[in-house]
Amino acid sequence: MEQFATVMATPKTSLLSTIPSDKARWNVLAAEELDHFNMDWMGKYRGKSSCVIKPKSAEELSAIMRICYENNIAIVPQGGNTGLVGGSVPVHDEVVVNLSSMNKIRSFDTMAGTLVCDAGCILEVLDDYVANEGYMMPLDLGAKGSCHIGGNVAANAGGLRFLRYGSLHGSVLGLEVVLPNGDIITGLQTLRKDNTGLDLKQLFIGSEGTLGIITGVSIATPPRPKSVKLAMFGLDSYEAVQQTFRTVRKYCGEILSAFEFVDADTFNVVMNSKVQSHKNPFTEPHRMYVLVETSGSNKEHDDEKMQLLLEELLESGLISDGVLAQDETQIRALWAIRENIPESLGHLGKVYKYDVSLPIEKMYDLVDAVKLQCQKHRILGVSPGEDLVLAVGGYGHIGDGNLHINVAAKGYLAEVENALEPFIYEFVASVRGSISAEHGLGLMKADKIGYSKDLVSIDCMKRIKRVFDPKGLLNPYKYLPSRN
Amino acid sequence: MEQFATVMATPKTSLLSTIPSDKARWNVLAAEELDHFNMDWMGKYRGKSSCVIKPKSAEELSAIMRICYENNIAIVPQGGNTGLVGGSVPVHDEVVVNLSSMNKIRSFDTMAGTLVCDAGCILEVLDDYVANEGYMMPLDLGAKGSCHIGGNVAANAGGLRFLRYGSLHGSVLGLEVVLPNGDIITGLQTLRKDNTGLDLKQLFIGSEGTLGIITGVSIATPPRPKSVKLAMFGLDSYEAVQQTFRTVRKYCGEILSAFEFVDADTFNVVMNSKVQSHKNPFTEPHRMYVLVETSGSNKEHDDEKMQLLLEELLESGLISDGVLAQDETQIRALWAIRENIPESLGHLGKVYKYDVSLPIEKMYDLVDAVKLQCQKHRILGVSPGEDLVLAVGGYGHIGDGNLHINVAAKGYLAEVENALEPFIYEFVASVRGSISAEHGLGLMKADKIGYSKDLVSIDCMKRIKRVFDPKGLLNPYKYLPSRN
Numbered sequence: 029m030e031q032f033a034t035v036m037a038t039p040k041t042s043l044l045s046t047i048p049s050d051k052a053r054w055n056v057l058a059a060e061e062l063d064h065f066n067m068d069w070m071g072k073y074r075g076k077s078s079c080v081i082k083p084k085s086a087e088e089l090s091a092i093m094r095i096c097y098e099n100n101i102a103i104v105p106q107g108g109n110t111g112l113v114g115g116s117v118p119v120h121d122e123v124v125v126n127l128s129s130m131n132k133i134r135s136f137d138t139m140a141g142t143l144v145c146d147a148g149c150i151l152e153v154l155d156d157y158v159a160n161e162g163y164m165m166p167l168d169l170g171a172k173g174s175c176h177i178g179g180n181v182a183a184n185a186g187g188l189r190f191l192r193y194g195s196l197h198g199s200v201l202g203l204e205v206v207l208p209n210g211d212i213i214t215g216l217q218t219l220r221k222d223n224t225g226l227d228l229k230q231l232f233i234g235s236e237g238t239l240g241i242i243t244g245v246s247i248a249t250p251p252r253p254k255s256v257k258l259a260m261f262g263l264d265s266y267e268a269v270q271q272t273f274r275t276v277r278k279y280c281g282e283i284l285s286a287f288e289f290v291d292a293d294t295f296n297v298v299m300n301s302k303v304q305s306h307k308n309p310f311t312e313p314h315r316m317y318v319l320v321e322t323s324g325s326n327k328e329h330d331d332e333k334m335q336l337l338l339e340e341l342l343e344s345g346l347i348s349d350g351v352l353a354q355d356e357t358q359i360r361a362l363w364a365i366r367e368n369i370p371e372s373l374g375h376l377g378k379v380y381k382y383d384v385s386l387p388i389e390k391m392y393d394l395v396d397a398v399k400l401q402c403q404k405h406r407i408l409g410v411s412p413g414e415d416l417v418l419a420v421g422g423y424g425h426i427g428d429g430n431l432h433i434n435v436a437a438k439g440y441l442a443e444v445e446n447a448l449e450p451f452i453y454e455f456v457a458s459v460r461g462s463i464s465a466e467h468g469l470g471l472m473k474a475d476k477i478g479y480s481k482d483l484v485s486i487d488c489m490k491r492i493k494r495v496f497d498p499k500g501l502l503n504p505y506k507y508l509p510s511r512n
Numbered sequence: 513m514e515q516f517a518t519v520m521a522t523p524k525t526s527l528l529s530t531i532p533s534d535k536a537r538w539n540v541l542a543a544e545e546l547d548h549f550n551m552d553w554m555g556k557y558r559g560k561s562s563c564v565i566k567p568k569s570a571e572e573l574s575a576i577m578r579i580c581y582e583n584n585i586a587i588v589p590q591g592g593n594t595g596l597v598g599g600s601v602p603v604h605d606e607v608v609v610n611l612s613s614m615n616k617i618r619s620f621d622t623m624a625g626t627l628v629c630d631a632g633c634i635l636e637v638l639d640d641y642v643a644n645e646g647y648m649m650p651l652d653l654g655a656k657g658s659c660h661i662g663g664n665v666a667a668n669a670g671g672l673r674f675l676r677y678g679s680l681h682g683s684v685l686g687l688e689v690v691l692p693n694g695d696i697i698t699g700l701q702t703l704r705k706d707n708t709g710l711d712l713k714q715l716f717i718g719s720e721g722t723l724g725i726i727t728g729v730s731i732a733t734p735p736r737p738k739s740v741k742l743a744m745f746g747l748d749s750y751e752a753v754q755q756t757f758r759t760v761r762k763y764c765g766e767i768l769s770a771f772e773f774v775d776a777d778t779f780n781v782v783m784n785s786k787v788q789s790h791k792n793p794f795t796e797p798h799r800m801y802v803l804v805e806t807s808g809s810n811k812e813h814d815d816e817k818m819q820l821l822l823e824e825l826l827e828s829g830l831i832s833d834g835v836l837a838q839d840e841t842q843i844r845a846l847w848a849i850r851e852n853i854p855e856s857l858g859h860l861g862k863v864y865k866y867d868v869s870l871p872i873e874k875m876y877d878l879v880d881a882v883k884l885q886c887q888k889h890r891i892l893g894v895s896p897g898e899d900l901v902l903a904v905g906g907y908g909h910i911g912d913g914n915l916h917i918n919v920a921a922k923g924y925l926a927e928v929e930n931a932l933e934p935f936i937y938e939f940v941a942s943v944r945g946s947i948s949a950e951h952g953l954g955l956m957k958a959d960k961i962g963y964s965k966d967l968v969s970i971d972c973m974k975r976i977k978r979v980f981d982p983k984g985l986l987n988p989y990k991y992l993p994s995r996n
Binding site: 278 | 621623624667668670674678679681682683691695696697698699701702703704705706707708709710711712714715717718719723735737738754758761762763764765766767807808809810813816817869871872873911912913914944945946947948949950951952953957960961963964965966968969970972973975976977979980991
């Protein structure tokens with residue numbers, strides 16, 4: 029049975045009944061095992077699929093897709109199911125195609141640094157693999173221990189080192205994709221440059237599983253830095269954060285690999301969290317915190333750059349306090365503060381997550397505006413016991429103009445949602461920002477695209493969707509092109 | 513008349529006769545002025561257009577496109593007309609839409625480094641502009657003094673610093689595009705991250721004017737380096753070039769901004785050229801030459817990195833000789849050797865230009881194979897006076913796996929073309945390379961896409977073409993999707 033996909037389904041699922049008898053040897057697992065695939069990790073979105081398929085190859089998936097296509101069966105592709113917008117779980121009874129059984133590294137070119145692998149490989153596993161050859165994955169995010177590279181590509185994940193290594197639109201070299209009708213695009217080129225015709229792979233990057241299912245990824249990996257340094261600063265204002273960013277860019281230049289900010293409310297939630305204990309690196313509280321990471325090829329030079337930066341920052345009075353990690357353990361401890369934000373907030377209550385792009389100078393205005401809005405709606409600042417909102421936290425990637433604003437509440441409640449939406453979307457649209465910087469549209473923002481895109485573009489998207497998925501079977505109910 | 517587009521046309525052109533009377537104030541220029549727009553700069557491709565339009569805004573172009581759409585008039589978009597594959601000149605009597613009158617900078621954000629400008633801005637003009645604010649354009653190529661940014665984007669230009677700053681798919685942030693039916697995509701976002709729906713702009717990057725006409729570009733510009741260093745080495749073999757690349761990456765790391773190689777035949781053509789005089793930096797001849805450029809933020813550190821590299825290269829015996837530019841004048845002189853290759857070859861004869869991606873270790877095999885093929889066909893190596901082929905030169909971007917192979921011949925002759933094609937394309941396909949790394953398909957390779965792309969992909973491209981250009985009016989006769 030090894031050579032076939034694992035099918036988890038209740039016996040009566042429509043797909044199973046249509047699978048030809050020679051495919052009936054696929055494993056059929058019990059209904060209670062399906063829960064894990066029906067619900068997202070935040071517990072916010074839940075579907076009712078009775079059939080989960082785990083294909084082992086593009087060819088096998090092709091056969092499955094063809095059957096679904098012929099029988100008008102809707103499909104939801106699923107990677108590590110770490111998404112934040114309800115994009116990777118079914119809404120009703122769509123078949124879930126989970127890629128976790130496609131987890132092999134296909135090839136790695138040690139001269140060129142190009143990796144070809146299955147879509148179901150876990151990001152951290154890949155990073156460990158290429159580390160052995162002196163390379164690193166060009167993206168990093170909190171969910172790296174469980175997210176799949178195929179999901180990263182389908183969602184156009186950004187993450188912590190976007191500032192240095194750029195977008196997946198630049199680093200993905202090729203994709204293998206199974207289309208809704210079962211056709212396979214065998215596009216796993218490893219070439220850094222290829223101008224022969226329309227660059228189709230770009231369409232799948234960020235398409236959130238609406239055009240086809242990515243089964244293989246070819247990606248350029250940058251050389252792994254020999255020296256990594258990490259500092260954390262305490263600052264008095266968001267204005268100081270911006271000025272610090274300017275100074276850091278000047279002194280660190282090409283070795284800057286991350287510049288993250290965390291506001292006091294978010295920082296305090298992590299410090300007080302019972303999920304994981306963190307040592308507060310600062311003796312005094314600050315209004316803003318910043319993490320600055322450098323990655324370079326010459327330790328001595330990087331030390332000196334960081335030293336010059338610290339001197340300038342302290343002399344100018346831009347920062348109130350700062351710590352410099354002295355070893356790998358301290359680096360991990362400081363990064364953990366940033367990376368454990370989602371979990372710590374999640375432990376506090378149910379979390380409304382917004383992920384927006386804004387002009388850098390206006391980023392923090394939104395956090396202040398949201399707090400005010402919650403107070404106006406009397407869900408914050410009434411009394412600690414009664415408040416429906418438990419915390420409003422702002423953090424994110426300054427260099428990318430990418431703010432994460434998280435509102436922890438007593439539950440997913442209409443009063444809270446009505447206060448936040450469309451308020452946040454309208455604010456973002458008013459400054460020509462994006463209502464989804466990196467999380468995607470998913471189910472959460474499927475009908476909100478108009479806040480960030482013009483009508484001509486939206487119409488083009490719908491027509492492209494029909495080119496690949498004329499029956500609208502892939503990830504229906506989500507992402508605008510499927511819904512209209 | 514200033515507010516209207518300039519129309520150059522013979523009075524009887526079909527377009528002019530369809531322009532409503534209120535548009536008749538457009539300038540009509542004489543037929544002899546059209547030559548310049550009908551022929552590419554190599555003198556290889558020539559069309560017979562009797563109408564050249566130079567719109568001044570997207571709205572004006574929209575009105576023109578609508579008229580053409582309603583009257584089934586074919587259009588060829590044209591930027592600086594510096595293309596190498598016949599993509600920017602008409603084949604028959606298509607209307608030429610030349611973007612040179614749209615050459616304004618719209619905005620520049622000095623904090624974020626994001627530039628928004630008209631498509632007709634010249635690359636070098638933009639680079640000078642952002643230089644004043646401490647930034648640089650993320651691409652550079654020999655034609656920078658005349659190529660347009662819109663043409664760069666439409667052709668997905670690569671160039672000399674791709675190695676460091678990556679692909680336009682990563683650095684273009686937004687596009688304004690006029691579609692064949694006159695609709696305008698107003699997508700000039702300046703956000704570094706925006707995951708709201710399909711990333712349509714990616715389709716236009718490298719679409720060679722087959723889907724719409726780019727009228728505005730929003731692009732991320734990296735900080736301008738404070739220190740630039742350039743070295744040129746003489747080496748004994750292509751194997752040594754590869755090993756040198758490995759060593760350079762190790763010592764220069766994040767400051768490496770270009771690694772170019774030029775073979776002896778190409779180098780000698782430049783040295784002996786009468787177009788421009790060059791001082792040979794080497795006293796002895798070598799089989800291969802390499803240019804290594806670093807760009808960094810700290811001169812002292814960069815000097816030391818280059819010093820350590822030179823010591824290692826000389827000690828290991830990888831290079832036979834080397835020069836390090838001592839000032840800006842010497843930097844320009846060394847770069848001129850590389851940048852004047854196309855012109856020097858062009859002065860020697862008519863040049864067949866191939867621009868291919870190959871696995872790095874196989875790059876130079878193709879040059880050797882082409883020389884052998886020319887000898888077999890008795891167009892090279894028979895006798896200096898009789899040979900139809902005057903020189904076979906190989907050069908290019910090692911780090912990107914991008915080889916330029918140029919064959920200078922006594923003319924554009926069937927004997928030469930038949931020896932080179934499909935020989936070169938078949939060689940490239942046999943090692944899974946790309947028959948167009950950065951030049952595009954244009955007219956030259958419109959029907960050659962099958963050497964680098966699978967049938968499913970080609971079919972998808974055709975269907976996407978129909979989404980944007982159902983009547984097939986944009987750049988017909990070229991680029992596969994239009995032709996089939």
